[in-house]
Amino acid sequence: MITVNPLEVEGMFFTAITVELPKTNLLMISNDIGYIMCAALDVDIFNEIPKLMERKVIAGRAVGVRTIEELLNAPLEKITDASKSYGWEVGMTGRDALVNIS
Template sequence: MELQYDRPGHAIGTVNEVTIEGFCLPVPPSNLIFITAPGGFLGCGFFDMRTFARLGMAAVRITGVSTLEELLAGKIAELTESAETLGIKVGMTGYDALLHICSANPHL
């Protein structure tokens, strides 16, 4: 899977025939980084997993990243119970989590 940037800070890609969308927004002194897919979310340290858990969403948090590529390569530090039900685990890479999320929703 390769992200295709259509403008600075915004990329799209496909995983298991599911379209994903990534954002890297400057929030000095850092970046707000996340990737969305139907049925799931990968985000940087800015995001609070309790909010996603209350909404019943599969979501993971990967800390210490500053680009979308680092988000995909980074290790999951925290996740929601909904993400666990998809087979996602702490320590897994963001890309592996995305594979699980997109495999769970192949026709979206």
């Protein structure tokens, strides 16, 4: 099942997406600037492949989360290089990262 809902974070609106997969969930929260997600996907690819680096994707990843609420409160374990221009740092919460792109 795929669930898409609006999500308000400190007065700013995002889109929360949950994809239920066998034995795990794919979780993402995004706006028109960037997104955070669970570790079911990889952000390293945007820092390693020159063609993809040119896109300057703003993305961060948290590990061990199972719900959108957990994703908001978890520390980001990896971020793209481009996200640093928005003040993102490894270890900041997903919520704080989203506030920086709102």
